Amino acid sequence: MKIPLPWFVAIPLAAAFVLPMFGEKVRKTSLAIANGTMALLFLFSIFSLGRQDVYLVGRWTIPFGINLVLDGLSELLLLTVSVVSFASMVFSIRYMQRYTGLSKYLSLFLLMVTGMNGVVLSGDLFNLFVFLEIASIASYALVGFGCEHEELEASFKYMVLGSVASMFILFGVAMLYGMTGHLNMAYVSQALQGASLRLPVVFALAMFLAGFSLKAALVPFHAWLPDAHPAAPAPISAMLSGVLIKTLGIYALVRVVFNVFGVSPEQDWSIHLSWLLITLGVLSMVIGVFLAVGQWDFKRLLAYHSISQMGYVVLGIGIGALVIAQGGSHTWAALAILGGLFHLINHAVFKSLLFLTSGSIETATGSRLLKDLGGLAEKLPLTRTTCTIASAAIAGIPPFNGFWSKLLIVLAAVWAGHVWLAAVTVLVSLVTLISFLKVQRYAFLGNTPAHLDSVKENGGSMSWAMGFLACLCVLMGLLLLIPDLKTTILDPAVNTVLNGIQYAGDTIANSR
Amino acid sequence: MNGMTIIVKNISSWIKILIFLFGIYITLFGHLTPGGGFAGGVILASSYILLTLAFGKRVTDENLPLWLASRLDCIGALLFLAISLVGFLFGASFFFYNFIQQKYLAQHASDFHLVSAGTIPLSNFAIALKVGASLFMVFLVLSTFRPGEPAQQE
Structure with missing residues (x-):
């Protein structure tokens, strides 16, 4: 079964905007819809294993249009996001009984999943940034969901540092765009290989490194995490710690360092x-x-x-x-x-x-x-x-x-x-x-x-x-x-990272 | 909040209509002139913000209460998503298929007219709804919270 890649973004997005329409009275229906969505995404991500695909949104060819890329690394992260968010969503059914505003919670949760799936699938740097912001902003709101003093403080701290990280990333994207004239990762990567200016390339790389390290909370950049993760409701802590810092931080860092810069x-x-x-x-x-x-x-x-x-x-x-x-x-x-x-x-x-x-x-x-x-x-x-x-x-x-x-x-x-x-x-x-x-x-x-x-x-x-x-x-x-599992799940991801800048050639070849 | 003086009320009761119309114009002609859904939505929201500032919160509570703005916000987003999905019904296998342009308008309408560009004006309308409603809600929420007062439920 070949699932169109935008479903991974469109389905949770649709569910996220359908849920607030019901209001607070129909908790069971809202929970059923949210859990059904996560189960569906879980199935889809399993079906997408072992597939190499490039999707051109609106069928505009790259580098002019937007493309979504599914390769080994994306599949691995997509599966991880689905597993963890599915488990957290099931956990929420009972855990969220003591909170009000359930539909807002579910809506933000699904928006966060939308953002993470988008980050993992995105094939160009600017959409990476956009989806990263969607996931981040949803998580700022979710960290402060309890609305107590401690939670709001943690949320504010997280928001300030997260925004600084986003600015670093945006600045890096802007510098690369200025140097290469492209936003598409494959074309940026190809242009960088022949780049004559060394210093701006390294500076852009430093920007990305700082931004993604802040998102991943590596040590000199970790100040927000010990406040933000405990303050959130438990399923959200599980999501933040389980997948958010990985997709927004590590995945994006690996993608940019290995596949774009090389x-x-x-x-x-x-x-x-x-x-x-x-x-x-x-x-x-x-x-x-x-x-x-x-x-x-x-x-x-x-x-x-x-x-x-x-x-x-x-x-x-x-x-x-x-x-x-x-x-x-x-x-x-x-x-x-x-x-x-x-x-x-x-x-x-x-x-x-x-x-x-x-x-x-x-x-x-x-x-x-x-x-x-x-x-x-x-x-x-x-x-x-x-x-x-x-x-x-x-x-x-x-x-x-x-x-x-x-x-x-x-x-x-x-x-x-x-x-x-x-x-x-x-x-x-x-x-x-x-x-x-x-x-x-x-x-x-x-x-x-x-x-x-x-x-x-x-x-x-x-x-x-x-x-x-x-x-x-x-x-x-x-x-x-088990060798079969290793070759279908882990090896493609490792090969994507190892092959480095071959990513550009593969993506362009697949999009024809 | 009872609003401002009679002068402000009188003038803004005239101006709000003009601002609202201008917002509609910017949205509808988004595919032909500078502007579009986002700018139009901001202008639409600003007309309601002017109404709130001039007449006080009670008037806007009757005209556009928070729950209605929230629903409009969601409808805008869903409409945009629906426009991208409807292409599947018209035989395309990809998102954002401009089905109106491809199926109907290509033969009949000429470029640079109000009815041209297929689904793009519809998308602009959806974006204007989304942006207008959510910007107005941001304003309402920011104006609702005061230090020391408990938060109001919607």
């Missing part, structure tokens, strides 16, 4: 850029995890871990870029990039699961401060099981998905000749384990405080969503171990 031994800035990525990755990993250990607010702890885990992703991709830039073997580069991208999707699953469990604990007990909790293992058996699975996954304990991707990154670091990077990776993993042991100890074990005696497990949609993601956490190692 990392290669001939470009002398490639090595500096790779080291910059590795530095950002290591800083995020180390600083994020050490800030996380001391937190007592469960969601805030998870938010700091998001920074740390994004460091892993950037580190893997940075090592890949370094190997390519030094003219090394493409096998090792492929291994590093595979590690990075695989960790990206693994993190999407286990981190959104962790945020959903935190939402479940918060719904059951009314608190998310670890010191107020205790002895919930018997009261909330399902939450406890899923939370333990996700904690094991994020700490990199063998059968779970996090282990495999961290293993790949460590192997790639060793083979690329940077043993200290591997050592840092393992050390950070250990500290992650410590901080999640703390969560297990204070939330689920120990004595039950008197005020938690009457706590009951959240059944219904919340348990379904958590169970679904927990199953994925256990099974996702198979993506790497």
Whole structure:
């Protein structure tokens, strides 16, 4: 079945504008429509696996028209967005019972999905920026959805820093347009290969790097994330941490750096850029995890871990870029990039699961401060099981998905000749384990405080969503171990990144 | 809010019609002259903003309450989406098929007339609805919230 690519944008957009028409009275219908939309997108993204396609909107040929590009990397991200947003939407059915303004929430949620699908599919830089803004603005509103003092403050901080990031990105797009006369990524990429002016190219690259790092909350740019992610409702935290920072930050960064600018031994800035990525990755990993250990607010702890885990992703991709830039073997580069991208999707699953469990604990007990909790293992058996699975996954304990991707990154670091990077990776993993042991100890074990005696497990949609993601956490190692799955899901994404500026030629050839 | 003085009220009750008409003109001739859906929508919204400023909030609550503006906003967006989708019914397999131009107008209408350009004036109309309603809502919401007062539900 060949699904026209704009459906991925048009369907959630249509649903987002249909829902507010009903108003507040028909909660069930609104929830049914929203969940149906997400289920449909989930199916569509599965059907689109293994397809190379370019869609010309209005059938205007590039570089004059707008094009949507589906390739390996886009498919991987599209699937991740669909899985996480589907689970979060199912979780919302029960979780959102205590909030008013449900139709606004669902509408913004769907707009955020629209934006992310658009970012992933967009084939030109300006539409990338437009969809990025759609997703960002929806997320600013969702972070402040509770309308309490803390939430509005976090939302405002997020909005200011997010807008700064958007300005950086827009400025980068404008500079590239000024230099090349194109906005289409394929044509920009081709024009850049023959560009004679070196300094403006590097300056535009720096703009993109700063903007996307701010969106991805890598360490020097991370200030907004620990406030914004805990303040949002739990399913939104799961979306923000699970997919938003990845599509808006990492995906866009990888797309621009590898496919538009092109990392290669001939470009002398490639090595500096790779080291910059590795530095950002290591800083995020180390600083994020050490800030996380001391937190007592469960969601805030998870938010700091998001920074740390994004460091892993950037580190893997940075090592890949370094190997390519030094003219090394493409096998090792492929291994590093595979590690990075695989960790990206693994993190999407286990981190959104962790945020959903935190939402479940918060719904059951009314608190998310670890010191107020205790002895919930018997009261909330399902939450406890899923939370333990996700904690094991994020700490990199063998059968779970996090282990495999961290293993790949460590192997790639060793083979690329940077043993200290591997050592840092393992050390950070250990500290992650410590901080999640703390969560297990204070939330689920120990004595039950008197005020938690009457706590009951959240059944219904919340348990379904958590169970679904927990199953994925256990099974996702198979993506790497079963060759068929690896060649349909992971390898095309890695090849898209590895092939670099061949992207331009492929896109132009496919659009004929 | 009871609005401003009698002078302002009298003058703006004349001017608001002109502004509104100008907004409609900019929207309808968007495909021929400078302007279009966005600019037209902003002008339409500004006529209502003038009404609110001059006559106070009660008048606009009767004319264009928040819930109606919200519905118009959604209708505008859906209309735009519908225009892009209708092309599928007319045999094209892609979005934004300019079916009116291709099927009907190409033979009959000449360029640079009001009825030309197919679906583009319709899209302009949808955008004007969307932009006008949402800009007016932004104004209303910003004017509703005051420090120390609880937020009003719609």
